[in-house]
Amino acid sequence: MTTAARAPRTTAWASRPFRYLLGSEAASLSGSAVSSVALPALAVLDLHASTAQVAVLAFLGQLPSTLALWAGAVSDRRAKRPQLIASDLAAATALVTIPASALTGVLTIGHLYAVTIVLGITKTVHDAAAISLLPALVEPHQLQNANSRLGAASSVADSAGSNAGAALVGAFGPARSVLADAVSFLLSALLFWRIRVPEQNDGRPAGRRGLARDIADGVRYVLGQPTIRTVIAALSTLSFGLAVMNTYWAYYLLTALAISPTAFGVIMGAGGAGSLAGALLAPRIADRIGLGATIISGFAVSPLAQVPLLLARPGPGWQIALATALAVQLFWATAAGTSQRSLRQALCDPRFQGRMQAASTTVTAGARPLAAATAGILVALLDVRTTLTIGAVLQIVPVALLLASPVRTLRSMPLPPATAVVPPAREGGPKPGPHALDRGPTLSIPRRP
Incomplete structure (x- = not known):
């Protein structure tokens, strides 16, 4: 396989546009974590929402993720920076209407539903554009370091934002607390405005191609790239197995294992600490054992980390074992996550970055509702512990997929493709040629960060 011979000793932090991206993501993620606490509290405490209305609020928050393929196509068709600025400003505007309506006494649950949908749509657009813009901000050899820093910032921002949200709700009430999220989106928009880099697309769509055709071309492109296709298949399979377990994971700990809320x-x-460490150390791990080994190890640790859960009995000793297992699992999961994302970005033609990321989001997120329904059926037919066991066994499948792919022999980050052929919409025309990584294993030269 063709790889970079020796990467310069620079990190993504050397890129000013990346620092702006990192700052904007940290700001918006922190603010969104505040809203994740404030909005449900507002529905329950101020609007006295019923359990059904709370369920509808949660459902509407997830519904816009079904637009990921559309957002990815728009991301590849238009310049990404204006999309990011517009989505942040739209989110800030929607959030400001909540305290304004509460102040005048006209806030309703329907208003909250509408704001939740707007936030979901802007998040889908933002995520598609931000993750596909990253390869334009850093050098190819800096991708993994960049994703590592973004992963670490995400872990810290989510935790800090949730704690800040609880404190703000207690001090100022839930309606006023969402202003912190609005300010975070304004800051994010300002930082994106300061980014000045040339983009693959100048904002003018070629010809009269429709979005449906762009989406179809993106799906065909992903299906035509063996390594990208295999990694996404492994991600969706792992997501399904984990979602089967997560449906009853907390229930099993709190009931069968009699774990107190404090211990929980x-x-x-402990899991959050492991995730943060994995994000920070991912580039060093990949440099030491190889990029492919890092990715496969992260997937392989996941089913192994479930063994203590399946063997556990009530007691403090088992609680320590469960905390340790979760920390190890999330350490490797995050290290593998930043590595596989960097690999997909490095292999993908810039014209398809948004659609490739959207395809991954769609199949990975789409597996979770189906897995939750499957878990419910399994519990009705069997029991909770057996259902957890089935979810753990399913997590072995993605490991087998990766071991049978070129990822197994990958030592360092491959060079990006020089050119890529757009897959034909119908018969006729050349098929997309395989990237060097997809032709089979060859020697590679290890790199250092």
């Missing part, structure tokens, strides 16, 4: 929080905290 400590276990979750």
Whole structure:
């Protein structure tokens, strides 16, 4: 396979546009974590929402993720920076209407539904544009370091934002607390405005191509790239197995294992610490054992980390074991996550970055509702522990997929493709040629960050 011979000793932090992207993502993620606490509290405490209305609010928050393929196509068709600025400003505007309506006494649950949908749509657009813009901000050899820093910032921002949200709700009430999220989106928009880099698309769509055709071309492109296709298949399979387990994971800990809410929080905290460490150390791990080994190890640790859960019994000793297992699992999951995302970005033609990322989001997120329904059926037919076991066994499948792919022999980050052929919409015309990585294993030269 063709790889970079020796990467310069620079990190993504050397790129000023990347620093702006990192700052904007940290700001918006922190603010969104505040809203994740404030909006449900507002519905329950101020609007006295019923359990059904709370369920509808949660459903509407997830519904716009079904537009990921559309957002990816728009991201590849238009310049990404204006999309990011517009989505942030739209989110800030929607959030400001909540305290304004509450102040005048006209806030309703329907208003909250509408704001939730707007936030979901802007998040879908923002995520598609931001993740596909990253390869334009850093050098190819800096991709993994960039994703590592973004992963670490995400972990810290989410935790800090959730804690800040709880404090703000207690001090100022839920309606006023969402102003912190509005300010975070304004800051994010300002930082994106300061980014000045040339983009693959100048904002003018070629010809009269429709979005449906762009989406179809993106799906065909992903299906025509063996390594990208295999990694996304592994991600969706792992997501399904984890979602089967996560449906009853907390229930099993709190009931069958008699874990107290305090102990449950400590276990979750250990997992968060492991995730942060994995994000920070991912480039060093990949440099030491190889990029492919890092990705496969992250997938392989996941089913192994479920063994303590399936063997656990009530007691403090098992609680320590569960906290340790979750920390190890999320450490490797995050290290593998930043590595596989960097690999897909490095292999993907810039014209398809948004659609490739959207395809991954669609199949990965789309597996979770189906997995939750499957878990419910399994529990009705069997029991909770057996359902957890089935979810753990399913997580072995993606490991087998990766071991049978060129990822297994990948030592360092491959060079980006020099050219890529757009897959034909119908018969006729050349098919997209395989990237060097997809032709089979060859020697590679290890790199250092």
